[in-house]
Amino acid sequence: MTLDVITYPDAEMMALSLADRIAGELRQQLDAVGPASLCVPGGSTPGPMFRALSGLALDWGRVTVLLNDERWVPGDHPRSNSAMLRKTLLTGPAAAADYIDLYTGDPTPEGAAPGLSQRVAPHLPLTVLVLGMGDDMHTASLFPRAPGLDELLSPDAPPVMAAKGGDEPRITLTAPALQSALHIHVMIAGEKKRAALDAASKADPMQAPIAAFLRDAVIHYAD
Numbered sequence: 547m548t549l550d551v552i553t554y555p556d557a558e559m560m561a562l563s564l565a566d567r568i569a570g571e572l573r574q575q576l577d578a579v580g581p582a583s584l585c586v587p588g589g590s591t592p593g594p595m596f597r598a599l600s601g602l603a604l605d606w607g608r609v610t611v612l613l614n615d616e617r618w619v620p621g622d623h624p625r626s627n628s629a630m631l632r633k634t635l636l637t638g639p640a641a642a643a644d645y646i647d648l649y650t651g652d653p654t655p656e657g658a659a660p661g662l663s664q665r666v667a668p669h670l671p672l673t674v675l676v677l678g679m680g681d682d683m684h685t686a687s688l689f690p691r692a693p694g695l696d697e698l699l700s701p702d703a704p705p706v707m708a709a710k711g712g713d714e715p716r717i718t719l720t721a722p723a724l725q726s727a728l729h730i731h732v733m734i735a736g737e738k739k740r741a742a743l744d745a746a747s748k749a750d751p752m753q754a755p756i757a758a759f760l761r762d763a764v765i766h767y768a769d
């Protein structure tokens with residue numbers, strides 16, 4: 547598979563330029579179609595892009611924001627992706643966005659998944675999807691060879707399911723929900739991830755889950 551890769555001179559350029567591009571895609575949806583949805587990764591790479599995006603002029607009140615996935619920890623936990631998002635994206639003008647928090651406080655992600663599927667379904671297809679990738683080629687909480695990965699990748703999967711394979715229990719959007727997006731961006735930094743992405747482009751999604759999204763994605767890369 548040939549990858550559509552944009553290589554930036556540095557991480558700051560990647561953050562600013564991707565933030566601009568995403569704002570343009572959301573504006574286009576808001577102007578021409580109706581309410582927009584923006585689904586974003588956790589992890590450490592996207593913080594600077596989120597800070598840039600949060601300050602851009604947009605009718606944020608008509609945008610729904612949600613994470614690709616969440617670790618099953620409370621919102622004040624150091625591992626909470628929501629905590630990171632509240633500090634970086636859901637601030638300034640972007641604080642007006644509607645935020646779907648994937649951590650519900652239920653004892654298990656399995657118990658919360660059906661309710662979250664109902665909450666997320668009206669926002670599909672996603673307008674803009676941004677994905678990150680781990681060195682192991684996982685994306686969202688779709689981990690290589692994890693128990694139940696085949697169900698998360700199935701075209702019949704509900705929008706949200708519990709996931710295994712990370713350090714703690716997780717909840718994740720499934721492959722069909724993520725693949726619904728009108729615009730898909732993969733954001734990676736560092737040579738190790740670039741090499742992993744090249745390997746993933748030749749691999750099966752069960753071994754390299756990011757592969758399920760590469761055909762329709764624009765890859766944004768900085769060293």
Ligand SMILES: O=C(O)[C@H](O)[C@@H](O)[C@H](O)[C@H](O)COP(=O)(O)O
Nearest residue numbers: 587588589590591678679680686
């Ligand atoms: O909660 C998570 O772990 C993420 O949503 C995950 O899919 C992330 O995007 C990658 O692990 C990359 O993370 P880094 O940007 O920290 O390398």
